[in-house]
Amino acid sequence: MDLTELPAALDKSLEALDAANAVRPTIITAKEQWVKRWLPSLMSKTPETATLGEEELRSEKGKALELLDALTRSGALVLEEAALHVVLAATHAFDKGLVDTVVQDNLNPILQVERSSLIMASSATGMPAASLIRPEHEERVRAMTPALFLHAGGGGGEEEEEEPRTLSGLHA
Numbered sequence: 014m015d016l017t018e019l020p021a022a023l024d025k026s027l028e029a030l031d032a033a034n035a036v037r038p039t040i041i042t043a044k045e046q047w048v049k050r051w052l053p054s055l056m057s058k059t060p061e062t063a064t065l066g067e068e069e070l071r072s073e074k075g076k077a078l079e080l081l082d083a084l085t086r087s088g089a090l091v092l093e094e095a096a097l098h099v100v101l102a103a104t105h106a107f108d109k110g111l112v113d114t115v116v117q118d119n120l121n122p123i124l125q126v127e128r129s130s131l132i133m134a135s136s137a138t139g140m141p142a143a144s145l146i147r148p149e150h151e152e153r154v155r156a157m158t159p160a161l162f163l164h165a166g167g168g169g170g171e172e173e174e175e176e177p178r179t180l181s182g183l184h185a
Contacts, residue, residue, distance in 0.1 A: 016099055019137065026136040030160050036129050039102035105129050128158045
């Protein structure tokens with residue numbers, strides 16, 4: 014899976030399936046100064062702390078990458094138990110406030126956020142929407158957003174039970 018394709022796939026899915034166009038990209042900005050906590054030796058009981066500026070942060074990043082390079086022998090050894098965490102943020106925005114959305118527009122904001130969350134989860138995992146929800150909720154979600162369950166090539170709203178459509182081109 015190419016993680017660099019994830020934002021574009023998410024945008025494509027939201028454009029196709031979110032009629033309210035309520036999900037907006039969110040930029041996450043890390044603090045300029047980071048705090049490093051470490052044990053000076055294996056026998057130490059209390060950790061030491063230091064605030065890292067831009068140059069120190071660059072140096073620590075270089076040390077971490079050098080350690081990873083040494084541990085894997087420059088990529089010759091495979092890290093079988095490694096995990097990569099990716100954060101992709103989006104904000105669900107309403108045109109009106111919560112009370113106005115409920116009272117004036119007669120819309121349930123929870124259902125709108127649920128639909129957006131399902132679209133994003135399907136895009137991020139590459140799994141069909143039907144496999145991401147409990148069977149007892151499928152009928153309700155189908156009624157709310159039938160486009161989530163339409164066949165990828167199916168014109169005319171035909172539904173396919175055996176192989177539901179995935180919302181993105183990403184596959185694990």
